[in-house]
Amino acid sequence: HFVIEAIKTLIEDIDSCHDQIAQEAVEHIHQNEVILTFGRSRTVLKFLCAAKEKKRSFEVFIAEGAPRCQGHVLAKELAGHGLKSTVIGDAAVFAIISRVNLVIVGAHAVMANGGVIVPIGMNMVALAARKHAIPFVVVAGIHKLCPLYPHNQEVSLNEMRSPSELLEFGKFSNCMDYSTGVGASPLHVANPAFDYVPPELVSLLITDVGGHNPSYMYRLIADYYSADDYFLQEKHDS
Template identity: 40%
Template sequence: MVERFLSIGADVKKHLLEIIRDINYGKLEGTYNVVVATIKVLKEIINSTEWTTAKELIEVITLSGKYLIEAIPLEASIGNMVRRILQIIREEYRSELKNKPQETNPQESLHKILTSNGDQVIDFNIKVPTLKSALIEHINEFEVEIETCSENVIEQASEHIHTNEIIMTLGRSKLVEEFFKKASETRAFEVIVAEGAPFLSGHEMVGNLSKSKIKTTLISDVAIFAMMSRVNKVIIGINAVMADGGLKAISGAHAVAQAAKHYSVPVMVLMPLYKLSPLYHCAWKQDTFNKHIAPIQGVIDGANASLMTKIQSYNPVFDYVPSELVTLFITNTGGNAPSYIYRLLKELYDTADYEL
């Protein structure tokens, strides 16, 4: 397997290193942009790497994916795309094998291959000359699907936002912002935006919504619980969704969800399916789930920086929100309850690829 990874062309390795560098240095931001870059480099591997069977290709993609995931463990979308491409390879292999005349490979029972359960009894070593072209075509279609994911989520805005409702959100999510703007074309409603300290991205959110003539109120994070009793629903964006339906969202999301539960306010999450991860959040995996920034950034001002020698402070970027605090996931394929997440995972990924 290592030899096949080493056989990857220099250009592809360069692209892998460029993704890692751009993400680490902040040149490549946003889950969508990371997803597009990951798919691009994986497609380049399929095109330029020497492989003859699906098994060899799966090994190369798996090793490349491991390399990216270990270098950037906090970007769950990278692992999601690696697993999705592996699923596409398996699907296309089975499809092409089914269409392949059985007499070309008399030693294999085609019926046994196609009706077997699991990859353990499927032989991925059979050469299928048309596999590469079929894969590229399928991945191109997948890229188009990724491009329209956000649009399909936004188009559902009028189904979930009604006239005269008061909606709360936290910080700024570009997808949530566009969701509100789309709903405002046919509905009149009010938005309460928690500022999302210490990053204070809610200030930008309020400014953008106000420009679109949406009645918007900015509140401090400490006022979330007090204002929740007036709210009809909460709509937030997320960084990733775990296999149990738990959320990886910006810091403060857990407080919002807890307050919503207290007042029986529904919590809706905008989730393009490329943000759905087949992994679980574990307490001992904090290093691959969360990241911390310097507390002095927005928490302790420069005048009191000397206090840092006497106290220990943490400034996490993300919160984990358990699935029981979520009411509905609004995906590009429609609305889904947290209990349906397992079904979405089964459709998107192969169980053999959950742990790369």
């Protein structure tokens, strides 16, 4: 019974975290600012819309997030809420970053050292922001906090997605050597799913329990994870 209730509470927290994080929007998005985001994040969408509802006027640049280009989806959603946005190619980030006041992105996971696991390509955005002294803000629910460090084996493994997201088979089939009957090819396609942004590139982490410096993550882990969690992890690793 205790486990079922705990799971129900977790589901409720996950469902409500986007709205709770969005309450912080007016503290970070100011009038006439230019915001840069990357791909699509439901938390970022709620965050931006909350600022719009509070009569903040701002512009959004959206790096499309190739190869899946979820930034196109976000642009359509923002337009539906009356927000002005401009979609750019990922390679254009450095070209427009000097016009930006603030970078706001989502994350797949927040590591124990304050670094974040994010969609592929976002580390480039973080580096551009650091180069131009622009705040790089990550919005993520507290349920994405992870007690692992980047050097842990589970973290170093990346998900390799289908090569067809980058190149359709028909577009490079002429590279195949069919004369041998083996079909060996000198061409390989790598399509990793995730990037890692180290804590020194993250200005602020905004969660449903408030905004925190990346160096504060160890305190949150102490609050949300028990020694038993670590023990189970160690047994699993062994």
